[in-house]
Amino acid sequence: MPKAYVYRAHGGPEVEEFADLPRPVPAAGQVLIAVRAAGVNPVDWKRRSGYVPAGATPPPLPAVLGSEAAGVVVEVGPGVTDFQPGDEVFGNPVTGGYAEYTLLPVELTARKPAGLSFVDAATLPVAAATAYDGVHQLGLPPGAALLITGVGGGVGVAAAQIARHEGLRVIGTASPAKRDFVESLGAVHVPYGPGAGDQIRKVAPEGVDAVFDLVGGDALAEAAELLEDRRALITAADRATVQLLGGQPVERKRNREVLEAVAALAVEEVLLPYVTATYPLEEAASALRAVEDGHAQGKIVIEVTG
Structure with a gap:
C-alpha cells in the first residue's frame, strides 16, 4: 500500500x-494526485501538536502531515471537468502532502506551469499564497514602508x-x-x-506604514x-494577540486565482522559492524537525520518488 508520514x-x-x-x-470536486513534492510548514507540526486553524475541522487520526503538495493527477472525482489524469498540478491537500498519493480539492488546485519544477510549485500553496494575500490585504502604495517580523522563513x-x-x-x-540572506531579498535587516x-x-x-507579523507574542506586541x-x-502567527492589539489576522483568499498568481510570479522569477533543502519522503521526520526547530532559512521540501 502507499506510504505516508502520519501523526497517530x-x-x-x-x-x-x-x-x-x-x-x-x-x-466529487476532488482530484487524486501522485505526489512529487510536498512543502514543509510550521502549521504542519502545530496541527500535530493539536492546533486547529479557525474554521477547520480536526482530521481523524492517524492523520497525514503536510499542507501543500505538487504532483500528477491520476484520477478525478465525480463531476470534475477542470482536470484530467496526466495533468501536472499543485495545491492544498485534504489528506496530507507527506505521502505518495493525496487528494486535492479542485478549488484549491492549479495547473503547474511547464517552467516551474514540482519542488518549487510545492512551496506556493501555503507560504507564497499567505504572503500574497497579506501584502494585498494591506494595500500599501508604492514607497510605503512595510515591516515583516520573521522575514527569514517561508512566508x-x-x-x-x-x-x-x-514598490x-x-x-x-x-x-x-x-x-546577508535578508538583504539579498532587498530588505533592511534588523536582528530580532x-x-x-x-x-x-x-x-x-x-x-513604518504597516506590519506583517510572522512571529506573534512579544515580537508582535513590540511591532504594534x-x-x-x-x-x-x-499577522499569520497569532490571531488572539493581534485582535487584542487592534489589528487583524491575514485574510486568506484560498482560491485557484491566488495559486495561479503566485505561480506566474515564480515563473517570471519575481518570486524565487528559495528552497534551501530537500529531503526524500523516507526522511520526512528530519525535514519537519528542520522547520520545527525554528532555524530553517527559506523553504524545506520533501521529494517523493515518481
Whole structure:
C-alpha cells in the first residue's frame, strides 16, 4: 500500500510514524494526485501538536502531515471537468502532502506551469499564497514602508519579494545569521529580540506604514507600538494577540486565482522559492524537525520518488 508520514495522536515528534495507507479515492470536486513534492510548514507540526486553524475541522487520526503538495493527477472525482489524469498540478491537500498519493480539492488546485519544477510549485500553496494575500490585504502604495517580523522563513521570504515587486520599502526582523540572506531579498535587516523596536526606529526614523507579523507574542506586541494606525497590523502567527492589539489576522483568499498568481510570479522569477533543502519522503521526520526547530532559512521540501 502507499506510504505516508502520519501523526497517530496529538503531541510532539514522538507521535509521528510512517504508515501504509489505502490509496485515497477522490470524491466529487476532488482530484487524486501522485505526489512529487510536498512543502514543509510550521502549521504542519502545530496541527500535530493539536492546533486547529479557525474554521477547520480536526482530521481523524492517524492523520497525514503536510499542507501543500505538487504532483500528477491520476484520477478525478465525480463531476470534475477542470482536470484530467496526466495533468501536472499543485495545491492544498485534504489528506496530507507527506505521502505518495493525496487528494486535492479542485478549488484549491492549479495547473503547474511547464517552467516551474514540482519542488518549487510545492512551496506556493501555503507560504507564497499567505504572503500574497497579506501584502494585498494591506494595500500599501508604492514607497510605503512595510515591516515583516520573521522575514527569514517561508512566508517572510515570499512576502518580502512580493512587497518589493509592489514598490514597497521592506524592513525585516530575523536572526543575525540571516542578515546577508535578508538583504539579498532587498530588505533592511534588523536582528530580532529585545530592543528590535529601537533598531527599527533607527533604520526607519520616519516610521513604518504597516506590519506583517510572522512571529506573534512579544515580537508582535513590540511591532504594534511602531504604528499609528493599528488597522495596518496583520499577522499569520497569532490571531488572539493581534485582535487584542487592534489589528487583524491575514485574510486568506484560498482560491485557484491566488495559486495561479503566485505561480506566474515564480515563473517570471519575481518570486524565487528559495528552497534551501530537500529531503526524500523516507526522511520526512528530519525535514519537519528542520522547520520545527525554528532555524530553517527559506523553504524545506520533501521529494517523493515518481
